[in-house]
Amino acid sequence: MKWRVLSVGLPLAAVLGSAAAHEGMWLPDQLPKLAAPMKAAGLQMPVGPLSDLLAHPLGAVVSLDGCSASFVSPKGLVVTNHHCVYGSLQYNSSPQRDLLKHGFLAAELKDELPAAPGTRVLVTVAQTDVTARVLDAQLQQLDGQARTQALEKRTQQLVRECEQDSGHRCTVKAYYGGSLYRLIKQLEIRDVRVVHAPAQGVGLFGGDTDNWMWPRHTGDYSFYRAYVGPDGKPADYAANNQPYQPKHHLQMATTPLREGDFVMVAGYPGSTDRYRLPREVAYAFEEQKPRDVAQMGDILAIIKASTAGRRDAEIRMANTVAGVANYYKNTQGQLASYEGGDLLQRREASHAKLLAWVQADPARRARWGAALQEVDELLAQRQALQTDLRWQDQIEPTLLGHAAELLHLAHERTKPADQRESGYQARDEGDWREAVTSLGKRYDADTDRALVLHFLQQYLKRDKTNAALLGALGVNAQMDEAALQQALTALYAGTQLQDDAQRLAWLERPVAEFERSSDSMVRAAVALRQHRLQQQALQRDLQGRLGKRYVRVMEALRAYRAAAGEEIYPDANSSLRVAFGKVSGRKPAVDGSDWHAFTTVQGIVAKHRGEGEFDAPAAQLAAIKARNWDGYADAKLGTVPVNFLATLDTTGGNSGSPVLNAQGQLVGLLFDGTLDTVISDWDFDDKRNRSICLDARYMLWQMKVVDKAQRLLQEMGVR
Template sequence: MKRLIPAATTLALSLAFAYAHATEGMWMPKQLPTIAKELKAAGLGLEPAKLAQLTEFPMNAVVSLGGCTASFVSPQGLVVSNHHCVYGSLQFNSKPERDLMKNGFLAPSLGEELPAAPGTRILVTVDASDVTGRIIDTATAKLVGKARTDAIEKNEKALVAACEKEAGFRCNVYSFYGGLQFQLIKQMEVRDVRLVYAPAGGIGNFGGDTDNWMWPRHTGDFGYYRAYVGADGKPADYSPNNKPYTPKSWLKLASSPLKDQDFVMVAGYPGRTNRLRLPAEVDFNLGWFQPAIIKAYGEELDLIGKATAGRPDAEIRMANMVKGLNNTMKNFQGQDASYRGSDILARKQQAFAELKAWVMADAKRRAQYGADFEAVDRLVAEQQATAKSEFLLRFATPTLLGTARNLLETAHQRVLPDAERKSGFQERDMLRQRQALEALDRRYDEATDKAISAHFLAQYLTLPAAQLNKPLLAALGVQPGMDEAAIKARLDALYAGSQLNVLATRLEWAARPVQGFETSKDSFIAAAVALYADDHRREDRDKELAGRLQQAYAGTMQALIDFKGSQGQAVYADANSTLRVSFGKVTGRTPGRDGETWQPFTTLRGITAKATGEGEFDAPEAELKAIHAGDFGSYGVKELNSVPVNFLATLDTTGGNSGSPVLNKNAELVGLLFDGTLDGVIASWDYNDQMIRSIVLDSRYMLWTMKFVDHADRLLNEMNAK
């Protein structure tokens, strides 16, 4: 039986000594009462226990967009997040003659609010419960490899099915500490989401990629959605008859001005950190994988630029992808710059060696954890070898082939009882599957896709023959020795032989039985059929490894928790897209980049100083006029002689926190988190309290823009803005 300390015991052990650096860490809400003393000392005005209640204010006002965070700010279901978090809906609703990405959007009335991009969700967390003992039960603990992976998945699906018997909710099981602990998270799922307002790109994306991850910053990174529900008040699919959702709580705007050194906290859904990763994983990811991504993304962006040049509709179709590629690439470049020449790997290796020595120094600990330590590095190395050999396939595989594979798997899974279907192909997933097929209609360009596939296929074919996926090459009709021109000619035939670029055709295939696929002449469908057996072979291979790795990794993490506990230190879980709270204070940094002092606030003066009238710094004329008019309303700060635009804070955050509400000591809204600094993004792997600064949109700039630039009086009144 797997040697697991009960979750409650582990949690108590982790938190008993958690306070030496309390501002470090993305805390689960239920942990906050344990650090109540530190929160109160830092300046929190509420009782910390209130923050642990997921269904009470303020936590129930904080929502997930599935990749970003947002929050309710009115009793009519108005939701605020970052401009870049609603950007996909701006892109989806844009056309060359109506470019919402450039010009922004403001709905004059409820009836004129636009449906968000297909698949957009507002998720409100209502419960989180520990289910470790039900995922790794007695029977599962005895299994290894694929059998263990399958059993874990079966247990997860059973818990999710029971949780989702209540209509309108989405439930998922999340892993903590590398598979040591599991939680079942229940969220209300709002499916009718509408775009309400976003400023022009010259405000919401002011500075573009040049300023991304940089300070000083002057970006109005905000946008609004609205949650709609059926007449009964429950989540429903889009209908013109739906009504705005009435949340139980919503955030109120700050009643007092935010100042330097003030307490702030952020609640959100950080995506992933890797601070507990093993040295071998640090070396692989920062030493090889992320540099490879930087190179590939750079090439991909160049290909997209060339393929869409002079074609406005194609540029709009690829805009969301371009924005995402640029953001990730620059983040990884920042991590790479911090990692090169640093002692991060050496420190990780030393710390792991100390842990291993502690385990091996005691016979009981050797018996408990020795086998896990022996296995974990070997299994991680096996995982990394596969990742290296298959890396280029993520870029070389045509989008429509991926669509065909998914459609074929859906057909195979549909004939099984729902409980026996693979995760991602159950009835609960079918609406999302359909919406993904619909979204492709505005996010796919054949010429661009073909250029990307040909370029990376040519690279892939230069790998050693033993590393090549021969079934894939056969299905695509390419072989080693082909030059890029020959590859393009073959791809031309493949693309010409498929109708999956047509939405109606994709939707038709989504309902067809397996037999229809096996006799199809559609080139991409035929390729998917030819690849089906090999796809499942590789899937089984990965499941076998995942099952063995879960055992070894969980044991290693338990040893780490025990070791740190013996030293009086905490081990908080890495971020995993579940609700977390971080806290800190408003403050600048000395030195900042190139030795200069970073002031805590930027102002409107920085916008006029940077504005060029073109490209990334094309501030709208209406904004420049409003700035020159000098009317700051109630949003100006006397000491700044301007409106604060962005501010810095010592908040521990990462990707997924975009759009997270930043709150003052009374849990009032003072800003929206939207970025970090380029020399601080390495914190995903290695925390440094001297470097960490989150960049936050000051709510006063957001409200000033709404009032004096875009005249969004309807929304200001709805939010009770003063």
């Protein structure tokens, strides 16, 4: 069963001219315009280098395709969050060698472990404005599916040209609602290895209880290393590969961090939604998110019950549990803020002003009036489809989903290279192989079947059901629970796709073999293909029609803001961004108490319970009680700081981002926000917003005093 997070629209933007002091995930080339406020906030290094994503320090910041990270040594050592390495720890774990629980430290280079399949270190090496090639005159005239297909062909051509230089991964990113496009070229390092991760009682101390909460005492850090072939070029894992030598790496801070100090964060934030249209806000918070919360709560409870007493199954599902639990609590926090606020009313009021401004002028009305009216109805159509697709995902067994994708890949292989869909081209087949391989370590049939049965029972109670999908599963609305269980048992028993070798074999098989297969999941995938193609066509048509009008909506918004003397910055889209602010507590907090800027290791001792989420390692507790600070204590605090709060504008994807001081030195890692402000993706509040960061002094202290990682400290230039 898949967990697909569906987009509810195309991103708009937040406003530069009216932005609060610490609001904004800025494009590097926008930073020169912010030189004055950054200097006033305490920046000491020149702004110029920060506008160059290839210079120091931004050149040391990398993407992990979902998290952010940075080079911290000339030998390709990469630091990021523990939860960003968690999947690789899970992949390498077993009940006999439980890296999730005990952590990992490679004694030498040869002991470093291959990361989970599909792990990449992506180093940005170039960025080019390609708007003129994407939004040419021909595309401007197209609508619906024709527009979607033309847009895809243009971006595919740009990517093909870019990737002629082997070893690189290229993507075309849309900004400002699709009115600006940039081609981003990244060195794709495929041999990534786990170097060091602290024990679970450090890296996940506080678990779900403390997630998104303050005060926090979590050592959310771990290390990868990037490797390349003997020729210095990206290569698959091989024993004779060598550590990558980055052009830039970060230096650890040489001065202590204090409350009120300037800090900035550089990373690859995923997405924000601060200027969504009123219909999108209403759908997200009054339908999508409440449904997701209910379903995620069920998912976590079912996984827990199904894997109880089976440590192997717990390990297999650990990465899934971590991801769902994180999103579950985040979404609950967003809903709580929405229900206690007036976001929708304010969004409706601001949109009404935009509409009035457009209607007040004949030229503006002619240019943007129709799009502003049409976009609302198109959003309603797509939201109805999204609701259906979300339910279908919940009742589709994981192996059926894989079979359907492998079948689609087989069909795409029959087409000329330039006509294959994005995601199914020759460049993507290595990714497919890694995805098929990694499933073997992240799948438990009993748990999957229990999840499908639960949601199938709910789905059959809906007014609208998918007859094609139900038929492929061999079930119908008249079946009682026993009959449903029997049908699913037969479906799961009739497949060999749980076997790694079988799944890999299907990667190479032609369409004809799928069509004559007796494997139950493959048969179901074949039976569903036409229905899936019909749904895809409908989605692509809506995407094209909505995208064309959303560009116009964005143009109108930008013009409206420009008329008021304001400039805008684009919403986050997983491209490199910089945010800046200061180390700051919050007084008073929502609960009436003050939030201090720093937590300390004494809080670990106070929270320690010796089990569950609050189970710190004995060696760490002993060092704290002995006050063995080894030079890492803060003079003002009199002890080692663990986490700190900062007024940094961040979101998902920023996890693992380096937090830099006024000189561009590494002082910490961004890893979380606070539960009462996770709605900032939609509605930023400068007075309340805080990001939670790991203090680098705690990381270095833990590495030296507790984990004895002196080899790595020396490599990082630390005493």
